Amino acid sequence: MSATKLTNREHWEAQEQELAKLVEAAVNAGGEKAVERLSKQGKQPVRNLIAKLIDPGTEFFELSTIAGFGMDYPGVPDIPGGGVVYGIGKIHGNWTMILGNDPRVKAGTYFPITLKKHMRAQAIAERCGLNCVYVADSGGAFLPMQAEIFPDDQQFGSMFFNMARMSAMGLKQITLSTGGNTAGGAYIVFMACQSVMIDKMAYSFLGGPPLVKAATGEDISAEDLGGAKIHTQVSGGADHLCKDQEDAVSKVREILSMEPPQSISIHRFEPKEPKQPVTDIYDNLPANVHQGIKTRTILKAIADDSEFLEYKKEYAKGRGDNIITGKIRLKGIPVGVIASNNAGIIFVEAARKATEWIVRCSQEKIPLLFIQASPGYMVGSQSEHMGIGKYGADMVRAVSCAQVPRIQIAIGPDNGAANYGMCGRAYKPHFLFHTMRSRTSVMSGRSAAFVLLSIEERKRAAQGNPLTEEEKIEFQNKMIAKYDGEAHPFYCGARLLSDKVLCFSEMRDWLAMAFEVSLLKPIGDPAFGNLRF
Ligand code: COA
16 A cells, blocks of 8 residues: 555544544533433433334434533533434334434533424425434523524424424424423424333323422422323323333333334445445545545445546546536446545636536535535636526536435535535435545634734724734634634534534445435425426
8 A cells, every 4th residue: 555545534534533532522422420410310321221212133224312511502512412323223124313312412402503403303304205203302591592592493493393393294293201391392202203201210291290380389299290190191292101211111012013114215336336445435535634536436436336427527628627527336236426636726628617517516416415525616816707607506506406316415615606506405315424534614713813913913003003923924824723623523412503423434324224215205305496487
């Protein structure tokens, strides 16, 4: 192996170890002490329950695990995992959205990031047509931040708006209550299509005992006010009484056992393993994220049979091939690819080719995979006069209106308008993945530092106090650190600007899962827009 390849591989393996540490911090929030505390209450960590909810031997595809780190909420620096766990797993063979509060993180209360995760889980479920299971155990709103979580759209009330609408669409909303569900949070039990409560463990009430005492003077225990027996035997607010968590998990599986089997809305070919090993990705992606890439090699390591049927391969070489287009199959699912290549700067020819391919795939009803490593569209008079603004806009229009599932994965710079043309978050891809090589920001740290320095220089010169050479360097370094820091996959993952940071070795499995789930609704369903180009 060449020295460069070895350096690349070692670099990415080390980077992914950093990712693993962060994931571990979310999964083991509070450490052994927190697990012991749960155990004394007769509870298991929420991920253990989820592992039992899904079919034996299958995988739970957990999303947004690194949410909530470094949020700097007043007095609470980190919310491990955002205080809630969600992901997609199979229950009786059907893909299901499973969401659970993590009571080890501030009693599972909702911070803004917790809500953002909850909203994202429900948005994926509604768009892809997934039943939802809620493992509810939460102290409700994190009260010191109520103004940022309670009153607005996409805040607390939207959880129940979403449940009501999904239920009306025929998507089952099942709640397994295994702890507190107080005030507004109680609706997670009462709005469910069917709810399961655990005796002497689950409580649900619009006002807890202290509030009742203050409001009415009534002295009552949580159990007598809104325990599992009260709601299953007296109020009728919940539907199934279970003796413990194991019993409750079995009940939820039983409730979902008569769901009709799902199928995908596209012909699936026989899946084949890639001929090229996944280590090719580690070896061939330069450690320097601003260095150009040979994307065909990457595609060969993820595609069935390492086969890439390239479209317009010969067109405008050196300019047109900064985006490569074509088809691959992922575990048998045919997928149209629009992938950054080389330095990734999008020239007019590349924008036109990409637009053409997005339209063709959309008409053929083939889902789209955007592999993003582009720092932007080409600037300068030659490019502007050739119409890069207009052709870039055509690409953005095609991305916005394509009537097929779209998924983005970033493996390099993801800046400026290239973020739009390559289906960034605002373009509502069904799923958006980052890797340790992705850098998502309006521009690179170096470019941002250059722009900001020129503004600062003008300002200081006008004040008659021009920047010294040392001050310029210090200013630039500060800006580079800030903008590169904000582009980092950890910063973006903490804020849900991606759905997951994938290891390169996970790309094939996760992309195949994501396309399968995105294709559960028939292409042409209103979920895809029914727009014309
Ligand atoms: N807002 C802010 N912080 C809260 C909170 C809330 N709604 N609910 C709990 N917390 C905090 C606690 O202060 C504690 O913080 P600390 O670790 O810094 O001491 C932490 O979360 C754990 O809470 P604790 O009460 O020790 O956990 P528990 O497992 O014994 O009890 C509850 C869990 C949910 C039963 C209990 O915390 C509770 O009743 N909370 C209030 C629920 C409520 O009335 N919510 C209404 C808001 S809509």
